[in-house]
Amino acid sequence: MHIFTFFRKSFFKRLFILAPACCFSYVCGLGAIISGIVYDESDKPVEYASVRLSSEDSKYIKGGVSTEKGVYFIDGLENGKYIISFSCVGYESQSIPFEISNDNNLNLNVNLKTTHTSLDEVVVTGDRFIRTADGLKIYPDKQQKKHSGSGFDLINNLMIPGVSVDVAKGSVRAFGGSVAIYIDGMKSDYREMQQLRPEDVESVQYMEAPTGKYAGDNASINIILKKRTSGGYVSIDALQRLGYLNGDYNLAARYYNKNTQYTLYGGIDYNKINGNRLDKQETILFPLEPIDRNYATAGSRMSNNNQYAQFRIRNKNDRRTLRATFNFLRNATPEDFTSYMLTYSGNTIGNRRVDASQNTVTRNYQYNLGLSGNFKLSHNQMIDASASATASRNHYDYCYTENNEAAISNTLENLYNFQGNINYIKNFNNSNSLTIKLFELFNVSSADYRGTDSSWQHLWTSETILFAEYARQLWGIASLRLTPGMSAQVYRQHGHDRVSKFGPRAQIVFTLKPARNQFIQLNGSYGNSYPELSYMNGATQQVDMIQQKKGNPNLKQTKLTTAMGVYGIGFKRLNLQAMLLYNGADDLPLPSYFIEKDMLVQTFDGNGIWRQLNGSLSATWTPSNIFNMQAGGGYMYNRYSRVADLSAACWYATLSANIYLKDFAIFLRGATPQKAVSLELETVKTIWQYSISATWSKGPFRAEVGFNNPFLKHPYYDMNILLPVYNSSSRRYSKTDSQSAYLKLSYYFDFGKKTKHDKVNIDKTINSGILKAN
Structure with a gap:
């Protein structure tokens, strides 16, 4: 597990205390206020309408946008005559003259008329991002949608300031953590995003300070789709890779x-890779005599395959939305084999060379049923609720051999999971809101270990999180979010007493918009997290002839602290964002090694400390609708202590550029190497990453060809572990990181009225509580 997936929230207490003082000059002498609600022709609120205030001679004074409820608010007006203008994509602009006298406030509501222009015909010029109370509203242009093959492609092509997207892995990150993705206000996942057809997207909301139903997220993106009530479609897509054998085929x-x-969809994918290489030197500091081992890979081969199917029903009206989903997933690794020339050396044993090999075989099945709903209780109250149940059956077979000796493990696990979530949201006047959220996660793992070390392990865990969030608008230019809460975990490992742990949680976010094109956010949180199931396992696995791996049922609750400051400014064609981020974790479970009965034993120590400091700058430049570019970079420092004293620091940079030429588009991506210490206490230096791809899109046909690392034949990752009783230095080469090419083709067929289309893929991850040797 990578360290950056471990933390999600932020805390900046000291800076928050100073922030209101920085705003004092805005509070004094507010002057008169003009406010109201922007409606459409049917008296429904128009969200994120642009509001512009100018003098009688049309000189711009200040501006803003309406909230999700259509409310706008402009203060600081002196006596005099003004013009207020309202505009929004899909509506006719409207300008209204008014006068302020005797410092009297004015309430002015407005109704905008709908235009007959399709969003696909809109050409976005000037500001690409409309700043809202909690983030940005973005209307993708026709080229961005046309040359995107999935929801991840679209977010990547939008080049949102401060947001990074890994299209291949299906991850979206901002502010040092993951971004939660929603489609039409309902939580989405990797599968839905890969299925999403960008041509059917109407707009995208990016929330830097999520509130209401999005409360608790580090950052949120809500993708709003065009409304359809009839018709349907069938789509197919296929991807084939060269350089190593990989295929991905889907039907929806x-x-x-x-x-x-x-919605019904399914698909298969497979990989077959030969020639991966791991060369490693390690030293085990046994009390009587250190032993050195040198691994030289003689050969390797790996194959895996995945199959999935999903059926979903969704019903929506003005009062509620209901959704039911059934998933089936199977993944298998028939072979993951590596052979080594292994050399032992020491003062007593001298040099001894042996033939060694290891092979892993896995088979996993997962069934999932999910139910969710949004319910509007009144015009200002809502409940979100969801529940899902998952049953998994996991097979894990491991075999390590040295000459005529072997370490064998055959494990069968049944894993059951239940998740429940309920949110209550109440909106008050002036865009203030209260959210109460309750989350429950319950797991039961029963695993039968057979082989060199046999045992039966049974573990159940329950984790509950409860918090309330109050969001308040301040002075028309700022907002404050206060989120107190608590979490509890109860678990029991067979043969051990039940353990109960409780901990407080708190988050505070202050956002200031000193001008229409600027924002400042000070964000901080204190929370906690609990170890993974496999960490708390009481099993023992034999790794090789002199090494074992054990779980630890007595791990502690990890305490998380985060602090962040962000400043963003946008010009007509350039958007900049600077961020300073601090992450901390105490009582973090980390690998720990010790010697026991002539064996090196790896387990997990729950006393670890981790600190991270990350400063970054991101810039998005859109000189024209033909060319867009995004660049980012920064400095990152990581340090672990107590269990081990390790640190790493590096500068890093990324660059991406999009070129749109009608039916064709070209995409360039690049990233510098990074150096960091992982949760495995392994210092890793990554490689250069760069790619070029091109797409052609015409009607229902789309073709994409791409090249990854075209000039890297043998890229190596350098990895080191330096601990009191165990040291290692290794170099890993993987075919997936070397030069490769791919071709992806897709086609869709509409029937009836034009509808949304999906690109199909799937999250192939199946959870497991098995303690694995490798």
Whole structure:
């Protein structure tokens, strides 16, 4: 598990105390206020409408945007005559003259008329991002949607300041953590994002300070789709890679019947890779005599395959949205084999060379049923609720051999999971809101270990999180979010007493918009996290002839502290964002090694300390609709202590550019190497990453060809572990990091009225509580 997936929230207490003082000059002498609600022709609120205030001679004074409820608010007005203008994509602009006298406040509501221009015909010029109370509202242009093959492609092509997207892995990150993705206000996942057809996207909301139903997220993106009530589609896509054998094939179908939509999709993918290499030197500091081991890879081969299917029903009306989903997933690794020339050396044993090999075989099945709903109780109250149940059956077979000796493990696990979530949201006047959120995660793992070390392990865990968030708008230019809460974990490992742990949680976020094109955010949190199931396992696995791996049922609750400051400014064609981030973790479970009965034993020590400091700068430049560019970079420092004293620091940079030429588009990506210490206490130096791809899109046909690291034949990752009783230095080469090319083709067929189309893929991850030797 990578360290950067471990932390999600932020805390900046000292800076928050200073922040209101920085705003004092805005509070004094506010003057008169003009406020109101922006409606459409049917008296429904228009969200994120642009509001512009100018003098009688049309000189710009200040501006803003309406909230999700259509409310706008402009203060600091002196006596005099003004013009206020309202505009929004899909509506006719409207300008209204008014006068302020005797410092009296004015309430002015407005109704905007709908235009007959399709969003696909809109050409976005000037400011690409509309700043809102909690982030940005973005209307993708026709070229960005046309040359995106998935939801991740689209977010990547939007080049949102401070947001990084790994399209291949399906991850979106901002502010040092993951970004939660929603589609039409309902939580999405990797599968839905890969399925999403960008041409059907109407707009994208990016929330830097999520509130309401999005409360608790580090940052949120809500993708709003065009509304459809009839018709359907069938789509297919296929990807084939050269350089190593990899294929991905998917089929999807969707049908709309008034307020109900039915979706069915499935697919397969496979990998077959030969020639990966791991060369490693390690020293085990046994009390009587250190032993050195030198691994030289003689050969390797790996193959895996995945199959999936999903059926979903969704029904929506003005009062509520209901969704039911059934998933089936199978993944298998029939072979993951590596052979070594292994050399032992020491004062007593001298040099001894042996033939060694290891092979891992896995088979996993997962069934999942999910139910969710949004319910509007009144015009200002809402409940979000979701529940899912998952059953998994995991097979894990491991075999390590040295000459005529072997270490064998055959494990069968049944894993059951339940997740429940309920949110209550109440909106008050002036865009203030209260959110109460309750989350429950329950796991039961039962595993039968057979082989060199046999045992039966049974573990159940329950984790509950409860918090309330109050969000308040301040002075028309700032907002404050206060989120107190608590979490509890109860678990029991077979043969051990039940353990109960409780901990407080708190988050505070202060956001200031000193001008229409600027924002400042001070963000901080204190929270906690609990170890993974496999860490708390009581099993023992034999890794090789002199090494074992053990779980630890007595790990502690990890305490998390985060602090962040962000400043963003946008010009007509250039957007900049600077961020300073601090992450800390105490009582963090980390690998620990000790000697026991002539064996090196790896387990987990729950006393670890981790600190990280990250400063970054991101810039998005859009000189024209043909060319867009995003660049970012910064400095990152990581340090671990107590269990081990390790640190690493590096400068890093990324660059991406998009070129749109009608039916064709070219995409360039690049990233410098990084150096960091992982949760495995391994200091890793990564490689250069760069790629070039091109797409052609015409009607229902789309073709994409790409090249990854075209000039890197043998890229190596350098990895080191330096601990009191165990040291290692290794170099890893993987075919997936070397030069490769791919071709992806897709086609869709509409029936009935035009509808949304999906690109299909799947999250192949199946959870497991098995303690694995490798």
